[in-house]
């Protein structure tokens with residue numbers, strides 16, 4: 001099937017090793033990664049790919065565990081070429097492969113307020129929309145106006161943020177659809193004020209969250225509760241499986257202490273869920289996405 005891939009203007013990377021690309025530093029190989037040059041290239045690929053070639057989209061893999069068996073089929077990744085950022089007076093048009101920190105830096109440097117409260121979230125704009133990434137009191141949906149999407153047959157569409165009806169850590173993007181670009185609401189602000197916001201929130205993050213090989217919060221907060229409190233109360237704050245460990249700085253963060261496998265994280269997640277459920281009666285749901293084969 002891989003011999004019949006359509007001609008594209010972007011790039012194919014075969015036998016791509018995820019271990020170096022995911023934030024947790026785990027994962028097997030993927031048959032092929034496709035980096036589209038632009039929307040037309042992506043649409044052409046989706047319409048002309050061999051029937052039966054599965055596709056999955058990944059952003060900066062800062063919220064994703066790729067399993068040790070890797071990914072059969074094609075991983076689409078927009079972050080090599082589709083990362084244009086256009087700031088206008090009252091809105092910004094941003095391609096989904098742009099890194100959120102880059103969008104934020106560009107806005108702050110231009111004295112434009114939009115997503116600066118999300119500083120420190122290391123994903124792409126597409127990944128952040130798919131996850132409705134956020135901090136307490138602010139989610140990307142609060143600044144989003146609309147998105148452009150393409151489905152897995154290559155049909156393009158648009159949706160307003162109201163039509164998407166994004167939820168807590170769930171952008172509600174239709175299954176199989178890829179966010180290709182987004183329009184954000186913006187307003188003029190003082191660069192010094194924006195820089196202060198970024199500085200304050202970065203300091204808070206550094207004080208409360210670990211640095212290193214992690215994927216951010218492993219579990220979503222259940223309504224009116226904190227996942228980390230449930231993990232701590234249940235005595236799971238020092239658990240580990242192999243080199244997959246619960247961070248001693250923030251127990252909803254799992255870390256690769258060196259040489260962990262994806263299967264270690266999967267086991268650790270299962271153990272935490274089981275113990276928390278037994279102790280509190282609450283079933284934690286993963287915020288982390290898991291893809292690929294065991």
Ligand SMILES: Cc1cc2nc3c(=O)[nH]c(=O)nc-3n(C[C@H](O)[C@H](O)[C@H](O)COP(=O)(O)OP(=O)(O)OC[C@H]3O[C@@H](n4cnc5c(N)ncnc54)[C@H](O)[C@@H]3O)c2cc1C
Pocket residue numbers: 023056057058059060061062063064078096097120121122123124125126127128129130131132133134135173177178179180214215216217289
């Ligand atoms: C140190 C650290 C701190 C973090 N802090 C936070 C935080 O404060 N708040 C928070 O919400 N998250 C946080 N995260 C988690 C993570 O950064 C966010 O969820 C981020 O938005 C994921 O973006 P990504 O591009 O890396 O997505 P990926 O991990 O690559 O993908 C995540 C999901 O999005 C989908 N996806 C990716 N791109 C697209 C696209 N173009 N179209 C459709 N679907 C797509 C994927 O299929 C997958 O289901 C943190 C992570 C780390 C490592």
